[in-house]
Amino acid sequence: MTIGSLLIIDDDETDLFICGYTIQRFDPSIKVVQASNGREGLEMLQQEQPDAIILDINMPVMNGFEFLETFARDFVRPCGGQAPLVVMLTSSHLGTDRNKALQYDFVKRYFEKPLTSDNLKALADIIETGRH
Amino acid sequence: MHEAVGGRDRSDLVGADLHQRSRPAGAAPPRSLRWHAAGMGAAGFSMLVGIGISALWLLKVGSLADALPVLFRMQFNTAASFVLSGLAFAALLHEATRTATVLSVVVMLIGLAFLLEPVLFTMHPLDRLTIDPFRQTAPYPGHLASGTALSFALLGVCILVSALTGKPTLLRIALAATVFMTAAATLLGYGLQLATESDWPRYGHMSPHTALCFAALALPLIFLRVEELHYDASTIAATLGAASYLLLLLLTLLDLQDAFEGTSPTISIDSDGRPASQAILAGLLVVSGMVYAGLIVYAFRKAQSYRETALKLRESEERLSAVIDTAADGIVTVDAAGRILSTNHAMEAIFGYRAVEMLGHDVRTLIPGFLPLAGKPEDAGAEPGVGDIAGRAREIEGKRRSGIRFPLDLSVARIELDRAVLYSGIVRDISQRKRHEQEILEANAELEEFAYRTSHDLRAPIASSIGLTTIMRDMIGLKASTTQITPVIERLERGLQKLDGLIENIIQLKRSRLLDEPMTTIPLLAAIEETIERLRFIDPARQVSFTVDVAADLTLRTKPARLRMILDNLVSNAIKYADPEEAVRNVTIDAAMTGDGVLELRISDNGLGLDPGDEGSLFQMFKRFHPARSDGSGLGLYIVRKSTEHLGGTVTYVRLDKGSRFVIRLPQRYDA
Numbered sequence: 001m002t003i004g005s006l007l008i009i010d011d012d013e014t015d016l017f018i019c020g021y022t023i024q025r026f027d028p029s030i031k032v033v034q035a036s037n038g039r040e041g042l043e044m045l046q047q048e049q050p051d052a053i054i055l056d057i058n059m060p061v062m063n064g065f066e067f068l069e070t071f072a073r074d075f076v077r078p079c080g081g082q083a084p085l086v087v088m089l090t091s092s093h094l095g096t097d098r099n100k101a102l103q104y105d106f107v108k109r110y111f112e113k114p115l116t117s118d119n120l121k122a123l124a125d126i127i128e129t130g131r132h
Numbered sequence: 133m134h135e136a137v138g139g140r141d142r143s144d145l146v147g148a149d150l151h152q153r154s155r156p157a158g159a160a161p162p163r164s165l166r167w168h169a170a171g172m173g174a175a176g177f178s179m180l181v182g183i184g185i186s187a188l189w190l191l192k193v194g195s196l197a198d199a200l201p202v203l204f205r206m207q208f209n210t211a212a213s214f215v216l217s218g219l220a221f222a223a224l225l226h227e228a229t230r231t232a233t234v235l236s237v238v239v240m241l242i243g244l245a246f247l248l249e250p251v252l253f254t255m256h257p258l259d260r261l262t263i264d265p266f267r268q269t270a271p272y273p274g275h276l277a278s279g280t281a282l283s284f285a286l287l288g289v290c291i292l293v294s295a296l297t298g299k300p301t302l303l304r305i306a307l308a309a310t311v312f313m314t315a316a317a318t319l320l321g322y323g324l325q326l327a328t329e330s331d332w333p334r335y336g337h338m339s340p341h342t343a344l345c346f347a348a349l350a351l352p353l354i355f356l357r358v359e360e361l362h363y364d365a366s367t368i369a370a371t372l373g374a375a376s377y378l379l380l381l382l383l384t385l386l387d388l389q390d391a392f393e394g395t396s397p398t399i400s401i402d403s404d405g406r407p408a409s410q411a412i413l414a415g416l417l418v419v420s421g422m423v424y425a426g427l428i429v430y431a432f433r434k435a436q437s438y439r440e441t442a443l444k445l446r447e448s449e450e451r452l453s454a455v456i457d458t459a460a461d462g463i464v465t466v467d468a469a470g471r472i473l474s475t476n477h478a479m480e481a482i483f484g485y486r487a488v489e490m491l492g493h494d495v496r497t498l499i500p501g502f503l504p505l506a507g508k509p510e511d512a513g514a515e516p517g518v519g520d521i522a523g524r525a526r527e528i529e530g531k532r533r534s535g536i537r538f539p540l541d542l543s544v545a546r547i548e549l550d551r552a553v554l555y556s557g558i559v560r561d562i563s564q565r566k567r568h569e570q571e572i573l574e575a576n577a578e579l580e581e582f583a584y585r586t587s588h589d590l591r592a593p594i595a596s597s598i599g600l601t602t603i604m605r606d607m608i609g610l611k612a613s614t615t616q617i618t619p620v621i622e623r624l625e626r627g628l629q630k631l632d633g634l635i636e637n638i639i640q641l642k643r644s645r646l647l648d649e650p651m652t653t654i655p656l657l658a659a660i661e662e663t664i665e666r667l668r669f670i671d672p673a674r675q676v677s678f679t680v681d682v683a684a685d686l687t688l689r690t691k692p693a694r695l696r697m698i699l700d701n702l703v704s705n706a707i708k709y710a711d712p713e714e715a716v717r718n719v720t721i722d723a724a725m726t727g728d729g730v731l732e733l734r735i736s737d738n739g740l741g742l743d744p745g746d747e748g749s750l751f752q753m754f755k756r757f758h759p760a761r762s763d764g765s766g767l768g769l770y771i772v773r774k775s776t777e778h779l780g781g782t783v784t785y786v787r788l789d790k791g792s793r794f795v796i797r798l799p800q801r802y803d804a
């Protein structure tokens with residue numbers, strides 16, 4: 001279990017609470033950083049270097065897709081493999097949203113809310129594979 | 133028929149024949165072809181007669197001369213001239229221009245020579261130049277009678293003119309008509325002579341078969357290709373008949389006058405001692421009477437049938453114009469150049485011009501794309517019936533009198549008349565249909581957005597609830613204390629309340645779409661105060677002070693449920709998005725009637741306001757601008773906009789130095 005830190009971007013305070021609790025129960029050593037929309041998430045990334053980003057889609061100010069676009073341009077391209085990977089966590093189960101998100105190489109999984117420990121296990125495996 | 137046609141002419145005529153066949157109505161051969169054949173027949177006939185009579189003269193058939201002296205009334209020189217004339221005409225018809233020219237000049241010269249001979253020579257040397265007549269059948273044997281000589285001269289000029297110009301001319305027709313009239317008058321005279329059994333001395337110089345030959349030759353020369361000059365053949369024929377008759381009448385009268393005055397040297401007295409002309413005149417009178425009576429009957433019948441036809445035509449036109457004028461579609465006819473020939477009422481309604489203003493003007497000022505083929509009419513006519521643009525409706529643009537362009541459906545049909553090509557257009561104004569299509573597309577897009585957002589926003593709180601219950605079960609398993617579990621239960625409650633609020637909003641929206649309530653007059657102040665009282669304590673943590681500045685007697689004619697939706701959402705927004713840092717949180721509501729009959733309702737606050745740049749999406753569905761402050765559905769202002777628009781009004785946002793102002797304008801003349 002080798003997740004060092006995670007950035008969670010979600011506008012819903014309850015969802016942030018659920019994520020925080022689930023991660024805490026999964027591995028208390030994981031450092032969790034939270035942002036309530038895409039723009040805040042990008043600001044956080046200036047200081048933090050999480051292993052992965054858990055991203056919602058429907059948010060005010062800057063939504064998940066807008067975040068992905070900026071993130072791809074400003075972080076993934078300049079940093080290459082060093083940039084954190086992204087998993088989607090959303091209540092939207094529409095195929096179009098899923099496909100739109102997964103067309104980015106760095107978006108690894110598309111989870112539906114609520115976050116479970118199984119989701120986190122899969123995320124840990126992906127991070128593990130990426131390191132080797 | 134083709135034997136009568138030859139050389140270059142044949143190919144032309146074959147082409148013409150094919151062209152004719154391609155037209156559905158042309159069963160009879162073209163008129164020019166018929167007259168061409170008739171011309172060949174006439175040429176052959178005159179040559180045959182000429183050769184026959186010449187032969188009789190040369191062979192000196194005495195027995196025949198005794199039995200049928202009339203045959204020899206045609207002199208040898210006349211007969212020879214007919215052979216030449218026939219040849220000249222045949223050459224003309226075969227387009228052997230040079231031969232025709234030479235022969236016609238010869239014929240003309242012969243005619244002139246015999247005309248002038250009595251003046252120039254006393255001995256008549258020409259008469260016996262070619263033959264010594266064995267019988268005395270005329271005062272001057274061998275001599276061409278003056279009428280005959282004149283006719284030959286005219287005929288010669290006629291053929292010469294035709295050969296030189298190569299096309300029908302007025303001169304040719306006039307000369308040929310003169311020849312024909314002379315011949316016809318002579319023949320008529322002979323006919324009357326037979327009927328009255330009297331001699332026909334004065335005009336008898338021209339024998340019947342001479343007259344017949346002249347008539348035969350002259351007729352095709354009058355009518356051949358006459359349609360190229362746009363003369364009506366039947367009118368010419370009628371004129372010819374009448375002129376011949378009048379000529380005969382004139383000659384008879386002159387003869388009669390001579391007889392009475394006794395000046396005529398050639399007056400003949402029949403056995404009863406009366407001048408022969410008298411009998412002719414009597415015959416003419418009878419014939420005239422018969423013709424006159426026939427004409428009266430004919431004219432009467434004609435007038436009757438004309439009246440009936442005119443009546444039927446008028447009825448048919450009235451029926452047709454009634455149909456056209458009551459048609460919902462615009463119907464217009466234009467000529468090949470695009471000038472408007474007729475329009476109907478619908479055209480006036482569509483374009484805003486009166487019919488008289490449109491007539492004669494270019495249809496392209498109304499419909500620029502009316503005739504895509506107008507620039508090259510020969511292309512359009514290349515395949516009649518095949519390249520037709522009839523029936524296929526095109527969607528193009530029209531221009532109203534006001535200058536406004538609008539979409540229309542146009543179908544144009546090509547109408548081929550005898551002498552012109554017309555186009556008829558059926559115009560359908562589809563601007564309303566287009567507008568509805570656009571509205572449906574917009575409504576559809578909005579509905580799709582709505583479905584997308586609700587599927588997300590309805591599921592989100594449920595997903596959270598599932599997550600929270602999982603956490604609670606986990607906590608219970610861990611034997612967590614009540615103080616630890618209580619906040620989670622509160623979260624669960626809030627989530628479910630949010631879901632409830634969203635569903636309430638959706639129901640409201642749905643109702644605002646379907647709700648069909650009548651207009652009622654309500655006091656505005658009471659409605660506002662009722663709303664404030666209802667909402668004042670929705671959030672005890674956010675106390676807001678309200679100032680209402682509305683005249684107590686101001687009434688509003690509106691739909692109450694919709695007005696309440698507007699007021700509810702704006703007032704609850706003002707409470708929800710009040711600024712907690714302000715010492716006094718104010719909301720001011722004022723309303724007044726403007727001069728142009730619009731009620732202006734303004735709700736102003738000193739709350740959180742809106743970030744610059746967010747105004748564009750303020751009234752769209754599922755937009756939330758202060759997610760941290762409130763659990764709104766993002767539908768509130770969308771409902772406000774939809775409701776206001778339903779009432780025919782508008783809602784606008786005004787940024788204040790501190791806070792926001794929403795301005796609702798509701799027209800009071802609105803009727804729904």
